[in-house]
Amino acid sequence: xxxxxxxxxxxxxxxxxxxxxxxxxxxxxxxxxxxxxxxxxxxxxxxxxxxxxxxxxxxxxxxxxxxxxxxxxxxxxxxxxxxxxxxxxxxxxxxxxxxxxxxxxxxxxxxxxxxxxxxxxxxxxxxxxxxxxxxxxxxxxxxxxxxxxxxxxxxxxxxxxxxxxxxxxxxxxxxxxxxxxxxxxxxxxxxxxxxxxxxxxxxxxx
Amino acid sequence: xxxxxxxxxxxxxxxxxxxxxxxxxxxxxxxxxxxxxxxxxxxxxxxxxxxxxxxxxxxxxxxxxxxxxxxxxxxxxxxxxxxxxxxxxxxxxxxxxxxxxxxxxxxxxxxxxxxxxxxxxxxxxxxxxxxxxxxxxxxxxxxxxxxxxxxxxxxxxxxxxxxxxxxxxxxxxxxxxxxxxxxxxxxxxxxxxxxxxxxxxxxxxx
DNA sequence: CCATAGATCTCGCTG
DNA sequence: CAGCGAGGTCTATGG
Numbered sequence: 001x002x003x004x005x006x007x008x009x010x011x012x013x014x015x016x017x018x019x020x021x022x023x024x025x026x027x028x029x030x031x032x033x034x035x036x037x038x039x040x041x042x043x044x045x046x047x048x049x050x051x052x053x054x055x056x057x058x059x060x061x062x063x064x065x066x067x068x069x070x071x072x073x074x075x076x077x078x079x080x081x082x083x084x085x086x087x088x089x090x091x092x093x094x095x096x097x098x099x100x101x102x103x104x105x106x107x108x109x110x111x112x113x114x115x116x117x118x119x120x121x122x123x124x125x126x127x128x129x130x131x132x133x134x135x136x137x138x139x140x141x142x143x144x145x146x147x148x149x150x151x152x153x154x155x156x157x158x159x160x161x162x163x164x165x166x167x168x169x170x171x172x173x174x175x176x177x178x179x180x181x182x183x184x185x186x187x188x189x190x191x192x193x194x195x196x197x198x199x200x201x202x203x204x205x206x
Numbered sequence: 207x208x209x210x211x212x213x214x215x216x217x218x219x220x221x222x223x224x225x226x227x228x229x230x231x232x233x234x235x236x237x238x239x240x241x242x243x244x245x246x247x248x249x250x251x252x253x254x255x256x257x258x259x260x261x262x263x264x265x266x267x268x269x270x271x272x273x274x275x276x277x278x279x280x281x282x283x284x285x286x287x288x289x290x291x292x293x294x295x296x297x298x299x300x301x302x303x304x305x306x307x308x309x310x311x312x313x314x315x316x317x318x319x320x321x322x323x324x325x326x327x328x329x330x331x332x333x334x335x336x337x338x339x340x341x342x343x344x345x346x347x348x349x350x351x352x353x354x355x356x357x358x359x360x361x362x363x364x365x366x367x368x369x370x371x372x373x374x375x376x377x378x379x380x381x382x383x384x385x386x387x388x389x390x391x392x393x394x395x396x397x398x399x400x401x402x403x404x405x406x407x408x409x410x411x412x
Numbered sequence: 413c414c415a416t417a418g419a420t421c422t423c424g425c426t427g
Numbered sequence: 428c429a430g431c432g433a434g435g436t437c438t439a440t441g442g
Contacts, residue, residue, distance in 0.1 A: 007252060009215055009217075009238070009293070011215075011293070011295060011298075018435075020435060021307070021360070021435040022305055022306060022307040022308065022359075022434095022435045023305070023306040023307055023435090024303050024304055024305045024306065024435080025303075025304050026301060026303050026304075027301050029299030029301050030297050030298055030299045031298075031299060032215070032240070032295065032298065034238070034250070036250075036252055036253055036254075037252045037253055038252075038253040038254070040253065040254060040255050042255065044240070044242070045298070045299060045300050045301060045302075046213060046242055046243045046244075046295075046298035046299060046300045047242055047243055047244040047246065047263060047300055048242075048244070048246060048263060048422080048423080049246050049248065049257075049260055049262050049263070049421095049422060049423090050422060050423075050434095050436090051255075052301075052302075052303045053303065053435090054255055054435080055435095056255050056435090056436095056437070056438095057253060057254060057255070074435075085293055087215075087217070087291055087293065089217060089238065089252075091236050092217075092236055092237075092238065092251070092252035093235030093236045093237060093251060093252060094251050094252045094253055095232060095233050095235050095251060095258075096251075096258075097230050097231075097232050097258045097259065098230060098231050098232070099228055099229070099230045099420080100228060100229040100230065101227070101228040101229055101420085102228065102418080102419085102420095103417095103418065103419085104418090127440090127441090129441090129442090131393070131396075132364060132393065132397065132416095133364060133393075133415085133416055133417075134416070134417080134441090136417095152418095153228075153418085153419085153420090154227070154419090154420090154421095155429095155430090157430075157431070157432095158338055158339060158372065158430090158431080159365065159368075159369075159431090159432090162365075162368035162369070162371070162372055163365075163368070163417090165368070166364065166368055166397075185429075185430060185431085186429080186430080187337070187338065187339075187430070187431080188430095190337075191338065191372075224420075226420060227419095227420040228419095228420045229420090230420080254437085254438080255436095255437065255438090256419095256421090256437060256438075259420090260420080261420090262420090262421095262422070262423095280420070305435080307435085308433080308434085308435090309432095309433065309434090310433090333425095333426090335426090335427090338431095339430090339431055339432075340426090340431075340432080342432095358433095359433085359434085359435090360434090360435090360436095361414095361415095363415075363416070363417095364415090364416075365416090365417085369432090391414075391415060391416085392414085392415080393415065393416080394415095
């Protein structure tokens with residue numbers, strides 16, 4: 001029996017059934033099962049980053065012979081045949097990771113060097129709200145040209161182009177579309193060229 | 207010292223630095239560290255489903271006082287202050303999960319009942335290739351009307367609309383756009399209505 | 413709550 | 428290998 005009130009690491013021979021947004025079965029085998037303070041449950045196989053089965057934070061657990069984890073209308077049933085290793089985790093830290101070089105960092109960088117890209121800048125808006133979603137960066141020039149900029153921290157794809165197009169539609173006139181990213185896919189570049197979207201390469205300055 | 211040739215579970219007081227696509231630091235604390243057969247490395251805090259730090263399959267590891275995991279040009283450095291629990295995982299299974307009710311299942315279901323949605327169907331293509339990506343479902347009627355259908359297993363959003371629009375552009379004429387999903391967001395429905403895209407509600411039949 | 417989009421996305425598939 | 432899209436996406440953020 002496991003203690004449902006404590007986070008744990010469990011290595012067990014078991015079989016797993018999931019039902020909720022979708023349905024799944026995992027055949028009998030030896031799997032790693034981890035439960036966290038917030039209810040998070042993960043079942044890991046010996047390869048891949050993603051868990052085979054999981055419950056996001058908020059799940060509750062019971063152990064009456066088989067372990068059952070429930071969250072909203074989703075349930076995971078773990079039929080345990082034998083426990084190989086059980087470890088209760090105490091004093092588990094909950095610090096946040098500090099991440100640099102996100103899309104938001106790239107946006108800050110572009111704003112700081114905005115004169116490299118646009119002349120006569122009157123206004124800069126970040127996450128400018130439109131009825132079709134927020135524009136990463138909206139740069140308005142003194143002649144009232146609206147420059148709609150979509151930033152991508154990695155390689156921009158076709159969907160970045162359609163994102164820009166969608167935001168462009170919320171303006172009547174005097175509007176230009178841009179994609180700014182370190183790289184862009186071939187298909188996206190073709191789409192941009194044929195749809196009046198300008199691609200600008202930008203890199204993280206470290 | 208850990209054994210780099212074996213998968214393991216490690217609970218340790220440590221500090222972590224990551225450098226690669228982005229950069230991050232994780233302050234000193236007690237974290238769960240798991241390494242898999244395929245090189246996968248995960249550092250988990252006491253909450254949330256996703257690891258604080260990670261390396262996808264293919265990473266190699268060394269332990270000379272501090273653990274360093276490297277994959278392509280990315281590295282994770284784990285400075286260990288003390289090992290609280292170390293467990294070497296043997297006979298870890300590698301079975302795949304069998305998932306039902308995916309988008310592909312929904313597509314099969316729609317095809318089986320295609321007469322409910324379209325009359326005089328001549329051809330049905332799945333994942334029909336265009337230069338702007340593959341169309342989930344292309345239904346051609348005897349009058350040569352091309353029905354471009356985008357399926358979503360969950361709630362369709364605005365991006366589903368622009369996906370359809372993008373595929374529509376690869377046809378000259380006789381083309382109609384559809385979104386089929388159990389539900390749709392308000393914004394997406396408004397966008398669809400004003401852009402000549404038809405929304406059709408479909409549910410998983412169990 | 414819902415909606416929207418980012419992510420060190422991951423992962424699978426196809427060319 | 429690149430490109431494209433799904434995902435039980437998850438997670439953060441704003442309305």
